[in-house]
Amino acid sequence: MTKKFPKNQNKKWTNEDIKKLKELAKINKTADTPTRIIAIKLWRTESSIYKKAQKLWISLKPTNQSPYWTK
Secondary structure (H helix, E strand, O other): OOOOOOOOOOOOOOHHHHHHHHHHHHHHHHHOOOHHHHHHHHOOOHHHHHHHHHHOOOOOOOOOOOOOOOO
């Protein structure tokens, strides 16, 4: 069985892609959307989402999660 790759694999990020990533990351802060879902919506791999977000200083972590040491 062959592995299916996202259709945007090896394509450059467009301004529209970056705008969508920023919007989805903003939604992620309140809705706790997994990065895998963001990757599916952008037709990219999870690792490419992480790399681009890190490069643009975009946080993918939701803000509604408390640290593990607090109750």
